[in-house]
Amino acid sequence: MWTKIVPITAFIASVSLTSGTAYAAPTTPVGGEALGSHGLVSPDGVKKPPKSKATSYVIADVGTGQVLAAKNAHGRYLPASTLKALTALTLIPKLDRNRQIRPSRNACNQEGSAVGLSVKAKYKVEDLFKGLMMSSGNDAAMALAETNGGLDKTMRDMNAEAKRLQANDTVAKTPSGLDKPGQSSSAYDLALIARAGLANPDFKRYISTKTANFPAPKGKHYQISNHNKLLWRYQGMIGVKNGWTSKAKASFVGAATRGGHTIVVSIMRHEGFFWDEVAKLLDWGFSVRGKATPVGKLVDPLPDPQAAAQPQASTSVTPAAQPALLDRAGSKQTDSTRTMGALVIGGGLLFGLIWLAYGIRRKRGRSRL
Template structure:
C-alpha cells in the first residue's frame, strides 16, 4: 500500500521550529511538515498538536506522523532523556543530601529539603512522577555537575540518533537553543521502555517520598495511568513558551504503541487516547510511513579523537627556518640559515662535546 503524504501549510511559531534535514532520520516521508498516514486503513484521529508521532514500539514502525522532525521546546518531556542518561550512571541505593541550588529550582518541584537525605531512587521517582525540577538538578549535581550532565545527555541523544534534540537543562525548563522533536521523544521513550528501572518509575502511580519528618505521598502527573487501559506511562510537560507536550506508551495483548505530541494548546489527554486506540487498530495492517531507528554502535556514537599531525608531515627545523629567511639571513649555498639558528647549532654541538668529555672522565 503506498503512503499518502498530506502536507499542511501550517504557520509555525518563530524561533521554535527549524527546517527538516535533507535526509530525515527514519525515512523520507518523515521529512514532511504535514500529516503522513498510510492508505488502505482509516485515517488517524485529528489532533491539535503541531507535531506528533504514532509508532509500534515493538517493531519500530512509525504508523503515522505530523511534522515528525519539527524542532520545538520539549518542556518536561526532556526529563525522559535525563532519566535514560543517568539511570545507568547512578547507584539507585546511594543516599545524598541535595544542595540549596537544587532545592531552589524554579517551576514544578517535588519539595526537596537540604535537611533530608534521599536515595537516588527517590529522586528518579520525583523526576518522572512529579516532574520535579529540583530532583533533576540534584541528580545532575550527583552525576558530577550540570556541565557534565549536559554533555552526557547530548551524547546519549547522539547515540540514539535523536538528532533534533539539544539538551541545555536537565529539567526541560526553557533555554535558548534547547530543542527536541516528536520523533526524538518516541525514540527516547522506546529506549527507556527497555530499561526496567525507567519503566518502573514511569509506571508508578503513587509513592511515599521522604520529608524532614517522616514521609508524604507523591502521585504521577500522567492522567492516562488512571484513565487508559494498558497505559504504561512516560512523561508530560508544559511551559508557556513550549505549550503542552507529551510522550506515552500503552501495552495491549503483548503489543506496545508509543504516541508523542509537541506544541499542543492543552487538554490533550483524550486526543492521545484516540491516537493510541488508532495505533492498536492498524498495527500489523498498515504499511509504515517510517521507522524508529536503532541506536548507533558505541564506536560510532563515541566522539572522535582530534586529528594529530604525523611526524612525516611535520616540517624539519631547517625547513621551518629556511621558510622564514630574509635577505639579511640568507648566504650563498645556504651554509648559514640565520644567526639565531647558527648560534643554536653551535651551542648544541658544544653541549654534546661537553657530555662526551664528562662521560669519559
Template structure:
C-alpha cells in the same frame, strides 16, 4: 544513485564521532511538515498538537506522523532523556543531601529540602512521577554538575540518533537553543522503556517520598493516562507557556505496545492522545508504515545512510514552528507551585507533608 552526503558530528564527550544524516532520520516521508498516514485505512483522529508520531514500539514502525522532525521546546518531556542518561550512571541506593540550588529550582517540585537525605532512586521517582525540577537538578549535581550532565545527555541523544534534540537544562525549563521533536521523543521513550528501572519509574502511580525526621508523604504520577487508559505503561508529559503541552507515552494491549508523542498542544490533550493510541492499536499490523524508529548507534560508528522506509506519501504542508530562542526568551509567566500541587495545571495531588516542600516561586515549567 548518488551517495547521501553526511555531516560529521563529534559528540561532546569522549570525542566519539557520529555521522549526522542530511536526510530525515527514519524515512523520507517523515521530513514532511504535514501529516503522513498509510493508505487504505481511516486517517488518524484530529488533534490540536502541531506535531505527533504514532509508532509500534515493538517493531519501531511509524504508523502515522505530522511534522515528525519539527523542532520545538520540549518542556518536561526532556526529563525522559535525563532519566535515560543518568539511570545507568548513578547507583540507585546512593544517599545524597541536595544543595540549596537544587531545592530552590523554579517550577514544579517534588519538595526536596537541604535538611533531608534521599536515595538516588527517590530522586528518579521525583523526576519522572512528580516532574520535580528540584529532583532534576539534584540528579545533575550528583552526576558531577549541570555542565557535565548536559554533555552526557546530548551525547546520549546523538547515540540514539535523536538529532533534533538539544538539551540545555536537565528539567526542561525553557532555555534558548533547547529543542526536541516528536520523533526524537518517541526514540528516547522507546529506548527508555527497554530499561526496567526507567519503565518502573514512569509506570508507578503513587509512592512514598521521604521527608526529614523519618517522615514521608505520598507523591502521584502526573501522567493521567495511567489511571484513564487501559494498559498505559508511562512515560512523561510537559508544559510551559511557550512550549505549550507535550507528551510521550505508551500502552500495551494483547501483547502489543503502541507509542504516541505530541508536541505544542494548546490545551487539554489527554482525550486526544487516548484516541491516537486507539487508532494505533486498530491499524497495527494492517498497514504499510510511513517510517521507522531507528535503533541506537554502536559507540564510535557513523550513522548509516538514511533511506525512505515507505513509498512517498501525499502530504499537505504545515505552518513553520515559532523560533525556539524567541519563545524561550519571552517566558515571563508567573504561577504558584506547592510541592507537587500545580495551581492552574489541572492536576491536584494533595498537600505534601506539612512544613516540607512548600514553596512559592515563579514557575516556567508546570509538569
C-alpha cells in the same frame, strides 16, 4: 503505500571545507523520507488518524519500530518536561539507585514544578528518579545532575546520549526541560527516547508507578502521585512523561501495551487539554498495527564505540609463538599482498647485499692506507 500531505522539498546543503571541496549533507530525514513532511503522513488503505490540535506528533509500534503515522515529525520545538525522559535514560545507568545524597540549596530552590526536596533531608537516588518522572520535579532533576558530577557534565552526557539514539533534533540545555535558548526536541526524538527508556526496567518502573511515599525531614514521608493522568484512565498505559511551559505549550510522550504489543505516541505544542486526543491516537495505533504500511521507522541506537573497540593484543611475542603468527598472517594474504610482500622482502635483501658489498670495499680501502 502512504499518503503524504504538504511535503517539504528535499535540499542539499553544501559546506565548503578547508580544502575548498564541497560536502553534500544527507537529505533523507532520520527514519525515512516521508517523515520530512510538515504535514500529516498516514498509510493508505486504513482509516485516517484522529484529528489532533498538536502541531507535531508521532504514532509508532515500539516492538517493530514502525512509524504508523506522523505530523511534522522532525519539527523542532521546546520540549518542556518531556526532556526529563532523556535525563532519566541518561543517568539511570550512571548512578547507584541506593546511593544517599543531601541536595544542595541550589537544587532545592529550582523554579517551576518540584517534588519538594529539602536540604534537611537525605534521599536515595531512586527517590530522586521517582520525583523526576512522577512529580516532574525540577529540584529532583538538578539534584540528579549534581550527583552525576555537575550540570555541565550532565548536559554533555545527555547530548551524547541523544546522538547515540540518533535523536538529532534534540539539544539539551537543562536537565529539567525548563525553557532555555537553543534547547529543542521533536516528536520523532521523543518517541525514540521513550522506546529506549522502555527497554530499561528501572526507567519503566519509575514511569508506571502511580503513587509512592517520598522522604521528608526528620524521617517522615508524604505521598506523591504520577502526573500522567492516562495511568488511571487508559487500559494498558505504561506512562512516560508530560510537560508544559508557557513558551513550549503542552507536550507529551507515552506508551501503552495491549495484547503483547506496545504503541507510543508523542505530541508537541498542543494548546490545551490533550489527554482524550492521546487516548484516541493510541486506539488508532492499536487498530492499524500490523495492517498498515509504515510511513517510517524509529531507528536503532548507534553502536557503542567502547563496546565496538577491540582490546589490543600485547606487542611482546615469544620465539615459540612467532611461527604460528607468521603462518596465520600468511594464510590471510591475497595474491596482491603476497606480491607486495615479496617485493618488500626481495628489495630488502638486495639492499642488504649492496650495503654489505659497499662495507667490504670500504674496509679493504682503509686497510690499504
